[in-house]
Amino acid sequence: MFLIHCPYCNEEREQEEFSPAGEAFIARPEAPEDISDEAWADYVFYRTNHKGDHWEQWVHSNGCRKYFMVERSTITHEILKVAAFGADISE
């Protein structure tokens, strides 16, 4: 169990209010009909599944129901950053 800060509600809430929603930064190809089957498979099925600091998506399902991004260590579960979509996450 951990606490997650929802960037929309702007509050720290219990993990149970949220649902994990997979790896972040997986962009749907612009023109699916133009890409190879390999590229499509990579988009649909292949994952980085990183061991370490990992960007992923969560949804505040029992709250505002919005999706956002979280950088979390998959080794310690420590949350490093939280960001709304489109926010600047560099630095």
Added chain:
Amino acid sequence: MQKKYSWYSLLKAGLSGQDWDQAIPLVEPKSKYDVIIIGGGGHGLATAYYLAKECGITNIAVVEKGYIGGGNTARNTTIIRSNYLRDEASSLYEHSMQLWEGISEDLNFNVMFSQRGVYNLGHTLQDMRDIERRVNANMLNGVDAQVVTAKEIKEQIPIINTSQNARYPIMGSSYQPRGGVARHDGVAWGFARAAAMLGVDIIQDCEVIGIEVEEGRVKGVNTTRGDIMADRIGCVSAGHSSVIAKMAGLRLPVESHPLQAFVSEAMKPVLHTVVMSNAVHGYISQSDKGDLVIGAGIDGYSSYAQRGASRIIEHSAAAILEMFPIFSRVRMNRQWGGIVDVCPDACPIISPTKIQGLYFNCGWGTGGFKATPGSGHVFAHTIAQDKQHPLAKPFHLDRFTTGALIDEHGAAGVAH
């Protein structure tokens, strides 16, 4: 070198103060092998064993970062069954089942394989339709399977709650008489010892930290105990498959999640069979030692932490109590987690890769223990012949590109 275990060796050691030879020799890695297996779990050790036994390759190293059986092999709830829905899956798991049936004799090691039967419960009309469909598919594939009613379940398992007042009343179940359990760490030790007796080097405390690839061919591995060369490398590292793949510049269609289990204090025999329920998500058996062995579900987020959230345990405990109110005062003794690599279609990957000589056997997710001998067997043949064993063919990585997935997710009795 170790000797064969027998009735005589037992008597002799018993009378001489348990003076046993070391079961698995501790060896230093050599600089070169014909085949390297990364991961000393059950699947990796079984692969090495069948390579040595059936494929004429004995110059093999199994490289394990911790100790053998320290991974999921000895963290699972040991349920073995082969009643999968799809032809591809049921052929593979049934192949494994048949190997289990002779494994203790074959390995000269008692893995305590016990065919005490497996019930997969149904709690809704749709569950029962799925169960009938799966049982019919099993029978067509020559896998033993029956549909049983709630009344018959109650006769066999008097302590189960089949009352209509339950929140999710039990309507019936599938039953596989040949299903059961085995002693999981014994499986790792048995395969390791038998492989070592055939000349395989089992190198523990040796972590692979890099994979050397030259012009599309695999050359060897870098480890915490030096470089080890081989033209053929089998990766069987379960929860860490993506980490190993990354070393070779590859990605895999898997995600790693924590999966937990817990056991109670030991008690007198009370449950003689295995009971699983997908709908309320709990599964339970009683070990020969007497503790209740209970499995939980995965945490939804990805993790390598070998621990999960306590609410998942609470959920499983609730499911078990729903089915077995009699256990409400049983005290729980230990709880732990393992990291399982889950595929989108809940089926494994047994496959070559685009790097010549590099093979993966992974993605067994929450249910690979039952497949240990079969997985090792087909993977050994795949590596030895550089050609997929016929039973492994449908489990090629290609399926994620062609779309020929083997949808076992909802179809299997429960994820395990």
